[in-house]
Amino acid sequence: MHKVVHSENIKEALAKKGWTQKQLADALEVSAQAVTLWLKGEGLPRPDKLLKLSTALQLSLAQLIKADDPDRPVIAFRKRAATKTTQRHVDDAVTRGKLLRALVPSLPELKALRTELPNPSLAYADLQRAVGQTRAKLGLGEDARLSYSALISEFAANDAFIVPVLWGDKSRHENALHILLPATRVTFIYLNLDVRIEDFKFWMAHELAHVYTPTLSGTEQGEDFADAFAGALLFPQALADKAWWECSRCKRKGEIVATLARHAADHQISLFTVYRQVQAFAGALGLEPLSLDERSDIHAVRHAIRGSTVAQDLFGSAPPEPATYIGVANNVFRSEFFPSLQRMLLAHDTGPAYVQQILDLPLADAMSLHAALLR
Incomplete structure (x- = not known):
């Protein structure tokens, strides 16, 4: 069953507190757009956000969620x-x-x-x-x-x-x-x-x-x-492992990016995907992350090497x-x-x-x- 937030209850609680939707978004540490979409019946807050929402507005979970069509x-x-x-x-x-x-x-x-x-x-x-x-x-x-x-x-x-x-x-x-x-x-x-x-x-x-x-x-x-x-x-762990060790031997940023780009071309996937998976691998195993800037070092090159x-x-x-x-x-x-x-x-x-x-x-x-x- 598709579940949505009970927007009427939330709006009533906001009115009682004198809050705007933006203030609620700030309290939940989410975007104002996320709150707007929830109130329109699009998507449901994550469990941790639902708990924060319940606490902030003093509403039970039963009061927060209703079953839609x-x-x-x-x-x-x-x-x-x-x-x-x-x-x-x-x-x-x-x-x-x-x-x-x-x-x-x-x-x-x-x-x-x-x-x-x-x-x-x-x-x-x-x-x-x-x-x-x-x-x-x-x-x-x-x-x-x-x-x-x-x-x-x-x-x-x-x-x-x-x-x-x-x-x-x-x-x-x-x-x-x-x-x-x-x-x-x-x-x-x-x-x-x-x-x-x-x-x-x-x-x-x-x-x-x-x-x-x-x-x-x-x-x-x-x-x-x-x-x-x-x-x-x-780009699973076995590939990320190999790419990380190859990058660890590179001395310059350009060499690291070229290594990642080669793996991306070999597997016909984006440079960004390879980069993110190598960083996730390094983080999970306690290894040194790649010293690259996602915007200037990855995305700029990614858009220049796109295929058909x-x-x-x-x-x-x-x-x-x-x-x-x-x-x-x-x-x-x-x-x-x-x-x-x-x-x-x-x-x-x-x-x-x-x-x-x-x-x-x-x-x-x-x-x-x-x-x-x-x-």
Whole structure:
């Protein structure tokens, strides 16, 4: 069941204390935006923040939390840098989730057993244990390069349906969207192909973490765990160990960055991911951290060495025809999304407006895609 804070009780308590939302945010040591989103029903404070909220406003946990619509779609965005999630973004995603309910009966038979991490933890040893088990399940050694194609089977095995989309490289608020339908536990994961491969792999690993931890969906704790899991899965301890020792022998910053960049290129992941995993490894083992500045030494170089986009690798430079696009979704991503959509369109004589709404496409593109699905 999707839980949210009881905004009416909180607002009443704030009025009694004469506090603003900003003052409450300061008391909880969170951003004012976080408080605003909670009061709008988006996300739930972490347990430690809930306790602080209870103490600050003298409200019981029962007074702080209420159950929302039990089948309200649970959403999570993978936002573009420097973008802000607004209530309109949230409302649009929830509406799309409600529309997707109509597609569920056309999906393949749902799985009885799914993989779940029972006690997701940010502790370094726990994370490494979790990603080690995942790599073993995927048939990968601890130092093998992880391709995004290796992750695809895990989504299908857990009733998480990949929806590859072409949303452009700059025009949207999000590059990925995760929609969980609680009643059926079906997940739809929209992934923008107009992004760099190293970013795409991280997002897929991030989304897999969400699939493995459905109880954390839609929470800040879930986002933190998904980010930590993704980094560790792409560059686990064995690789971080090797990179740290190589960097420890470097005499200049430039040599350290070049070493990290080589590892990033070898594994087709971002320089930032490698850097963060090496620093986490050093911290966990009590070793000297790398003497680099994240902004000036890492991000500046990272943006200069970015590779091609997923769409460029799959389609070349020209936009794909609808049939080609559907073929890639079916065969490369092994997604049942479009076959299921095709079954629904044929069974119910559903028009292109539905395709437009669930894929967020211009109507002309939706009509072309609709026609291709009915051929």
